[in-house]
Every structure is written in structure tokens, then in C-alpha cells.
Amino acid sequence: MKLARIRSTTAAAGAVLAALALVTACNREGNSSGAGGDKPAIGIDLPRSDSDFWNSYAQYLKKDIKSDGVNALPLSNSQNDVTKLVANVQVFENTGAKAVVMAPQDTGAIASTLDTLASKKIPVVSVDTRPDKGDVYMVVRADNKAYGTKACEFLGKQLGGQGKVAEFQGALDSINGRDRSEAFAACMKAKFPKIQVFELPTDWKGDVASAKLQSLLAEHPDLNGIYMQAGGVFLQPTLALLQQKGLLKPTGTKGHITIISNDGIPQEFDAIRKGQIDATVSQPADLYAKYALYYAQAAADGKTFKAGPTDHDSTIVKIPNGLEDQLPAPLVTKDNVDDKTLWGNSVGQ
Template structure:
């Protein structure tokens, strides 16, 4: 859930928008924050010298040949979201079915510096591979550099790194998330004020979704007025800012939640407290589309509290994270193009490959589909 001037994970290549919303280099953790994280990484890893981040194609050195088998470290960004809780549950199952000897997952607790320390700890334990969901797509370069020095392959899940080498990025197309949300609200609302509750704009996911939604609305739905809440994947921040915004704009017609796992509950509670929560079909209903595909969103769709969500594939993230790390440890490489699992591998501007997994739109018409991962967990 992190930044540079390019969307580092999609087939579209335009300038990213930073925290201020102005076009240009975003105010992300790429500067002082990333430097501080890198400095902490140096202190944490005394056995290796920390230099500048190498290019994605830089040759590894000092670690000997990559291991064809061995233990795999799995590092989570956080466990406060139902989405990541579900991913965490899938990891051991997918590792077992994929023949991967995965260690118990490590939770970085939403701290990018801790995530680098976690990677270094795994490397010092002698893991043969790492699967990590980066918290900050710039700061993660420090950990990737150490892995490359030790010839330990890394697969990134959910977030594409801006710099540093990974064997594969396993991720859905986050630009498509924003566009799907825009199209859904554009067709539902047609005219009026809509708000997108954004993620962390230091995250490529937050930027991709935000920019895509904004651009789509401007180009295709000029009668929509887009308001924005930068909430940094924080539920308390989302609730407080939405409460303030609704006080100033009680005539909101639609809401886009960029992460249902953290924004769904506070959004519904805030609407309820403002006496603005009405079921779908009521003329006073505020149309809501979310992202994640967690069971709680499905229940909210069934109740009529929200209208739709884009199902981010937690099961496939775990499955193909294990698949690609096993392949990388065996020395297998891939090329851009369609896969055998209904996705497409693309080359990112950073030079890494990304498997863009499908993420279906879920509405009341298909919310009970047993194939959706949100319907397969308890």
C-alpha cells in the first residue's frame, strides 16, 4: 500500500499525482522517508554494506547461487484488515497445495521500516525465497537490494516496487479498480457530488485507484463533482474526514471506498450517525462501491447498505505468490503475455514483470456466486 512519477504497475504510463493532488512527483516516502527506512535497513543488517539501490537488472553478488528449494518467508503488511486476514489464512493452504515450505507469516504492522527489518531477519535465517506485500513501493527497495545480494528471489504481492528486482509482481490492475468504480457510480448517480475515500498516496495502489477514478469521471461523467478524502488506509481518519465532509456537503450522491477492509465499517457507521444510511432502492440512498471482496462487503450488498465491490483476489494472491516464488527458486522465468489462468503478464516501467489477476465486479446480481473467494471462507 507506496510512490514515483509513473504508475509503476499498469499498462498505462502517465504522471502520478502526489499527496497534494497536483501533477508531478508525489510527496511520498520516496524522499526522506525512504532514506530513513534505508538507513534503518543498514543498521539492521550489519553483515552487508548498504549502498544505493541497484537497477532491476543489476547482477547479484556475494550470495552464491540461488537455492532450488528451501524455506520461504512470507511477510504481511498488516493484519487489521479482513482482506489481509483472509490472505493470511490462504497462505499456508496455498503453500501446502503448491509444494512450498513456507514459514509462519510475519506481520509488519503497517510499518515500512519494520518490513525491511522483517526481510533482513528472514534473509539472515537463510530463507530460499521471500513473498512480501510491500507497505511502501519506494522504501521496499532497501529490502530487495539485500535479497538480491544474497541471490534470494522475491515475489511482491499486491504492491509493485518502484525500484529493485523481483521475480514477479502478483497484483490486480488497480487502474481498472478506479475505472470500474467510476463507471459504476457514473451510471448510477449520473449527476451530483461523489466522494472517493482514498488510500495512502505513498502507495502505488492508492495513487492508481485515485487517479483512475478522477480521470474517468472528468472524461466520461462531467456532471459528477468528485470530492476526495485522503485517508491513508486508516479507518479512524476516514470516519473523521467523512463526518466533516458530510457536514459541509450533505447532498453527497455516491461514495467510492478504495479499501472495504478498512473503510466499510466506519463509512456505514458515519452515515448512520448522520441519518444518511438508507437501503438501495430508497430515493435517499447514497450509492456506494467498494474494493476488496471481503464477506462483510457481500453482506452489506445483500442488506442494501452498499451497491457493489470490486473483488480483489486474496486467494489468487496467495496461490500465485507461492507459484511464482517456487518457479523463481527453480530458475524459471516468464515473458509478458496471457497466462493459463485468465490474467496477463505485463512489463512495468521498473523492468519487473507483473501478473495482473482478474478482479470481478460484484453486485446484488452475482453476490451469491460460490466461485467468489468472499463466499468460500467462514
């Protein structure tokens, strides 16, 4: 009886391990590395695939991995789920990663994983999002407070300092959502106190933003401004709703709702050209990929950096848990939407 029980327990444990391996494999992509097998292995987790911005980032990553000969482990995608991110990182640990690139969407829930990686001397590069706690080698990010401030100043001027504005806030458990929201609110209060702002938390979900906008328009049909903190998830559902209600009027015509976004995806540029939206802040998907790989390889090679200006038009700043390279993120309007240096005009080419 005792021997049978041991065999049964062993078989059950094996089944659990096999199931876990299958689940992890479903969240992973084929190895995208170039001829980099003799270089330190880099583990890379993509944060989600439901955003045009992050899909563009993934394209740039795969292109740069191949062209630079990066020894990338099979890419994983945590699909906006921190438990999947933790599981994917454990696979990187077990398969020899010397550095890890991630973009945690819940920046407060990744601290213990970062602590585990630090204890194993595996440096972490965090892209776009800054973990609230836990050591990071480098955060590759733009100044998200500047996003909120630029959006506020643009809307304030376009509306002449008066009106009603809907703000699609990203997830407030994310440093990006908080930075953009806090900066937008502070700027509006200080510079445009006569503009009424309706803060609409969305958890970065386009359907949530659309539903809340529909309810808001029913109560405030005179809404004349919208700030979308992420065009990659908010643009299409917002334009569809405004079209349905007969409110998608071109820039410069009576009844036009002034819209500014964040991301800089090609779809936003097209919407600017058509006069459907007025501006966006271009979040550098191309530079995120390029410098995520650059710092991951530098980390694996034992290189160090310090705060100060860089040779790529950015500034490294000290943060409580490491360093952050703040990359440039320009405002895009009808005046510069065709600028060939903007990644949104060249992605996929």
C-alpha cells in the same frame, strides 16, 4: 581498566542483539509449513492484520502452505511498518530463504531492501503492491487502474452523471492508492464532468476516512455517492457513521447514498445483499495467496517467465523493474453477489 571496558562493551552489544531478536520474534508467527522441508525455504511477510482483506489473504496463505507442502519459514507480519518489514526480511536472509514474498505498503521505501536481496540472489514476489524501484521477480496483482475506472463508471451511471461523490483514497505513497485515484479522477473528468468529486486521502485508515466523511457531510449534506478504495478498512466505520446520522438508507429508496468499494470481502457482500452498499470490485485474495507461493517456489527453482497470457485467465506484463501477473478482479453487484466462484463467498470454508 581496558579489559573491564571491553567486557562492558561486549555485554552491552549482547544485550542489544538479544533485544533485537526479541522484537523480531514478536512480529513473527509459528512455522506454517507442511511437509516441505526438502524444498527451498520461502520467507513470507504479511503486510498487516487490521484489514479483513489481508486477514483473508493470510488464511488462504496458511491453507495453501499446508496443502502444497511449501517449506515456509515462520511467517512474519510487518504491521504496515516498513522498518519492521526490513527487519523481517533480514531474518529471512539469515535463516536461509531462497525467495521472499512480501506486500510492501509503502512502495517507495523498500527499494534499498530489494537491492540488497538482489545482490544476494534472493528473488522477491510482491503481492498486491508494485514497488516503485528495485528488482522484483514477479508482482502478483490485479489491474488497480481498472479498479478506479470501474468504480467511476458504476457511480457515474448510477447517479445519472450528476451529484457529489466522496472518494476515500488509499495512501498516495502506495502504487495502489495512486493507480486507483488517478484512474478514478481521469474517468470522472472525461465521462462525468458534472459530478463533483471530493478526494479524501486516508492513508488506508478507517478512522481517518470516517472523520473526513463526517466533516464533508456537514458541508455537503446532499452528498450522494462514495467510492471506498478498500472495503477491508473503510466499510464498517462508514456504515456506522451513516447509520448514526440516519443516512444508511437501502438501495432504491429516497436519500440512498450510492457506494462502491474495492476488496470483495464477505462483509461487503453482506452489505450488498442488505442494500447498504451497491457494488465492490473483488480483489482476489485467494489467487494472491496461490500465485504468490507458486511464483516464489518457481523463483527458488530458477524458473523464468515472460510477458503474455497465462493458463489461469490473467496476463503477465513487463514493468520497469520486472514482471507483473495481472489477475482478474470482477465487479460484484446484487446481480452476481451470490456467485460461488467469488472468494468472498467461500473464505474460511
